[in-house]
Amino acid sequence: MPPIPDPSDDTQAGLAPAGAFSATERAAIYRVIETRRDVRDQFLADPLSDELVTRLLAAAHAAPSVGFMQPWNFILVRDQAMRQAAWEAFSKANDEAAEMFSGGERELYRSLKLEGIRKAPLSICVTCDPDRAGPVVLGRTHNPRMDVYSTVCAVQNLWLAARAEGVGVGWVSIFRDEDVRRLLGIPERVAIVAWLCLGHVDQLYSEPELAVRGWRQRLALDDLVFSECWQGD
């Protein structure tokens, strides 16, 4: 066992001054958050450099995780035949999804572009390994889903870093897990969290595309914030 650090000794505990961000830096963070978009069709064909991909993955890997378990893996898929196969899994599931809507809503659904798997030069399948830190994980003892939540934090870090780098990201979740599992050889015990399409972009929607296309509008923040207790129905 390594010696237990004395928390009252700042140097020993690894503490450093928190520092402050300038107004410009703060504004940049909020601008990245507000202008991040889900990208389906605006991908340019130019490949992403290895250095850029490494920076994005490092941003993902800096995410918080329950018990610091870092349960994620990132499967990089550049091969066109693999992306074509993933698109076929999407296409089959998307046909099934369309049937779940009716009338005008089905028609509108059918008109939406909901992936960029073949157009984006890189896909990243983000997975969550529930066994990464052994059977008992600090902070996950009463809610086993915390490992997947941690992995979603990694996805969001990557998404924001990508926005700052001029890289578009599209999250695709319309497929049967078994199809992607088979395609990428992912073991049954490992959860598939996200299929992300990545590519450079020079244009982005200024509002969510689903809102622009009339599928669903942004809710008012005031309606979502409760004081002291649940005030919904």
Ligand SMILES: Cc1cc2c(cc1C)N(C[C@H](O)[C@H](O)[C@H](O)COP(=O)(O)O)c1[nH]c(=O)[nH]c(=O)c1N2
């Ligand atoms: C877990 C999860 C899963 C999906 C998504 C997001 C998330 C968080 N989104 C993107 C989603 O539609 C989008 O985030 C919202 O419409 C808001 O738009 P912006 O992200 O602000 O552009 C998404 N979009 C899409 O076209 N096909 C998809 O399969 C999915 N799946």
